[in-house]
Amino acid sequence: MAIKFEQVNFSYPSFDGTNFSALKDINLEINEFGEFITLIGETGSGKSTLVQHMNALVRPTTGSVTIYGIKIENDTKKKGKVKLNPLRQRVGLVFQFPEYQLFEETVLKDIIFGPKNFGVSNEDAIKRAKEVIKHVGLDEEYLKRSPFNLSGGEKKRVSIAGILAMEPDILVLDEPTSGLDPKGRDDLLKLFTDIHRKLNKTVIIITHDMNTVYKYASRVLVMNDGSLVYDGKPTELFSTNNIENWNLDIPDIISITRQLEERLNIKFNSQPKTIEDLFILVKEVI
Numbered sequence: 288m289a290i291k292f293e294q295v296n297f298s299y300p301s302f303d304g305t306n307f308s309a310l311k312d313i314n315l316e317i318n319e320f321g322e323f324i325t326l327i328g329e330t331g332s333g334k335s336t337l338v339q340h341m342n343a344l345v346r347p348t349t350g351s352v353t354i355y356g357i358k359i360e361n362d363t364k365k366k367g368k369v370k371l372n373p374l375r376q377r378v379g380l381v382f383q384f385p386e387y388q389l390f391e392e393t394v395l396k397d398i399i400f401g402p403k404n405f406g407v408s409n410e411d412a413i414k415r416a417k418e419v420i421k422h423v424g425l426d427e428e429y430l431k432r433s434p435f436n437l438s439g440g441e442k443k444r445v446s447i448a449g450i451l452a453m454e455p456d457i458l459v460l461d462e463p464t465s466g467l468d469p470k471g472r473d474d475l476l477k478l479f480t481d482i483h484r485k486l487n488k489t490v491i492i493i494t495h496d497m498n499t500v501y502k503y504a505s506r507v508l509v510m511n512d513g514s515l516v517y518d519g520k521p522t523e524l525f526s527t528n529n530i531e532n533w534n535l536d537i538p539d540i541i542s543i544t545r546q547l548e549e550r551l552n553i554k555f556n557s558q559p560k561t562i563e564d565l566f567i568l569v570k571e572v573i
């Protein structure tokens with residue numbers, strides 16, 4: 288088990304002295320290998336707060352998160368001794384807002400910062416930067432640019448490159464494709480599926496796009512008002528009635544299939560995953 292949440296509660300302090308409870312009694316296990324997880328839920332449901340616990344960026348108010356055998360509790364820092372750096376290398380977290388992550392004067396310096404911090408030589412870090420910048424769909428010229436003068440989508444790609452350069456065991460991405468054009472989104476999702484399939488790494492993606500969930504995820508987690516309300520397969524999730532209660536959409540392919548069934552007054556034997564699968568089913572009945 289790579290990451291284990293046990294009875295995790297987390298509260299943000301408020302200005303008026305009261306606390307805002309953002310995570311409630313979370314129990315969750317994440318494997319190191321083979322999972323492609325999407326984390327969904329309406330705005331403010333606690334998704335970003337949850338993933339920030341996965342590499343000890345924040346500590347639980349109560350309960351514990353064990354990351355590669357190291358138990359993180361509220362007073363962990365005070366106890367000293369615990370080295371968090373290796374955890375941050377093993378669980379790479381790409382922030383929802385790239386501005387939180389980019390701070391160096393050039394893209395190159397930004398990308399090599401992480402690997403160098405974890406002991407990679409300058410030369411090897413530069414080599415990695417030249418590779419990962421291409422993987423995220425930008426050419427090498429970008430390495431010379433200032434990260435602050437890039438478009439939103441370019442900043443997002445650079446922040447992803449910076450985490451890929453650390454070669455983490457688990458890749459956690461907080462809304463990595465928001466604000467990207469459709470091709471950019473599909474290219475990046477292909478990159479994440481390649482990392483998952485070829486390197487057998489666990490990838491966790493926060494998204495509001497149910498098509499992504501349905502097409503790619505092997506497991507889906509749903510947050511609702513600070514609680515983890517679903518942990519299972521996407522196919523089962525979208526056949527439950529809870530979708531509306533949790534303010535989630537259904538994927539386009541499911542919606543089209545249902546409309547067709549209604550209009551043709553038939554019931555298909557299975558729920559297609561792609562439009563091509565749907566064509567095959569339609570051909571069988573007409």
Ligand SMILES: Nc1ncnc2c1ncn2[C@@H]1O[C@H](COP(=O)(O)OP(=O)(O)OP(=O)(O)O)[C@@H](O)[C@H]1O
Pocket residue numbers: 299300307309328329330331332333334335336337383
């Ligand atoms: N720094 C903070 N201080 C106080 N409250 C916060 C802070 N960050 C987040 N919150 C609150 O905690 C709750 C969960 O926030 P979080 O960012 O985890 O939600 P989210 O599910 O990622 O939402 P989104 O889909 O909009 O990114 C929200 O109600 C939010 O207002």
Ligand SMILES: [Mg+2]
Pocket residue numbers: 334335336383461
């Ligand atoms: Mg968020």
